[in-house]
Amino acid sequence: MTKETLVKLSAELEICGKALLKIAEALRSEEKAPAPESPKKEPVPRTLTLEEVRKVAADKSRQGFTEEVRNLIHHYGADKLSSLDPEKYDAFLKDLEVMGHAGNHAVLSASSSYRWLACPPSALECARLPDVQSDFAKQGTEAHALCEYKVKKALGQKGKDPTKSLTYFDEEMAECTDAYAQFVLETLAAAKTTCKDPLVLVEQRLDFSRWVPEGFGTGDCLIVADDTLSVIDYKHGLGVLVEAEKNPQMMCYALGALELFDGICDIQKVSMTIFQPRRENVSTCTLSKEELLQWAETVLKPTAELASRGEGEYKAGDHCRFCKIRATCRKRAEYNLELAKYDFAMPFHPGRYRSGSHPGQSR
Numbered sequence: 001m002t003k004e005t006l007v008k009l010s011a012e013l014e015i016c017g018k019a020l021l022k023i024a025e026a027l028r029s030e031e032k033a034p035a036p037e038s039p040k041k042e043p044v045p046r047t048l049t050l051e052e053v054r055k056v057a058a059d060k061s062r063q064g065f066t067e068e069v070r071n072l073i074h075h076y077g078a079d080k081l082s083s084l085d086p087e088k089y090d091a092f093l094k095d096l097e098v099m100g101h102a103g104n105h106a107v108l109s110a111s112s113s114y115r116w117l118a119c120p121p122s123a124l125e126c127a128r129l130p131d132v133q134s135d136f137a138k139q140g141t142e143a144h145a146l147c148e149y150k151v152k153k154a155l156g157q158k159g160k161d162p163t164k165s166l167t168y169f170d171e172e173m174a175e176c177t178d179a180y181a182q183f184v185l186e187t188l189a190a191a192k193t194t195c196k197d198p199l200v201l202v203e204q205r206l207d208f209s210r211w212v213p214e215g216f217g218t219g220d221c222l223i224v225a226d227d228t229l230s231v232i233d234y235k236h237g238l239g240v241l242v243e244a245e246k247n248p249q250m251m252c253y254a255l256g257a258l259e260l261f262d263g264i265c266d267i268q269k270v271s272m273t274i275f276q277p278r279r280e281n282v283s284t285c286t287l288s289k290e291e292l293l294q295w296a297e298t299v300l301k302p303t304a305e306l307a308s309r310g311e312g313e314y315k316a317g318d319h320c321r322f323c324k325i326r327a328t329c330r331k332r333a334e335y336n337l338e339l340a341k342y343d344f345a346m347p348f349h350p351g352r353y354r355s356g357s358h359p360g361q362s363r
């Protein structure tokens, strides 16, 4: 390497070194300087979607508020939910959510009749508390929406497939709702063997307020054929096996159906069926019109009147399972204590019992 080249190289190295020093200095001063504050983001208000609003509206409809939901849609200046102004979704949803609270709906629903018929004061006790829908209830509501669509489709009626908007949809729900639609078709086919043109109603609002103040509900499927009225109710639940025999919810629905058709059709008997596929349970109870009406006049009506006034006796039992105040109810606590007595047998005391006769000793 020549001397000239070495001088040139050392000059370049010097420039390079100075540049490195500048970079190091700049980095050090950046470390010392406080980090610039990132601009605060304003929380962006979440925009509700039509699907979210529709879901709550469908839940309320399932709970028996179909008419109220329709009226609310009209109140907000639309003839159907899909034409509701999205800017009004928020307010509409708030109104929907309070629908069903005390003072805004029938306290004595058919679905809770098993409880309030056994413990009349529980009706007003529960109505004072807000409704909290469990995931199981939401799953049931969605399964019902699918049932409705499948039955209507099978009957050649129009309907929108709700599958894509369902949160809890799975293969089991698909199979159960298929089975339900099939069952409705089979029941209809059986009705056609005796009646040329049976009438089928799907998701029908049923009013039994003649016996129960503001009593109404929604029947999943009704078939009227000659003198027989069939009421079919789908149950998606798995926890409790539901029997049709002496089932007050079904009897209330049957009364509502009688109100619709009696006088138009010559109905003499009512067949009430629970279709509960996840429990492989199809349970049917048939009553004559007279039996049903007698129960309505002698049991349902007087008890509903007591319940609507918050009167009658508190009575604990299986029905407490679905009571909103079960955790704090004194009557239920006393009942549980009474039951617990039987769980704890007296300790064995030699000589007190003869051999083989003390409690707890099984054969």
Ligand code: SF4
Residues within 6 Å of the ligand: 115, 119, 121, 122, 125, 314, 315, 316, 317, 319, 320, 323, 324, 325, 326, 329, 330, 331, 332
């Ligand atoms: S918990 Fe049972 S006893 Fe108490 S109010 Fe409810 S239904 Fe009646």
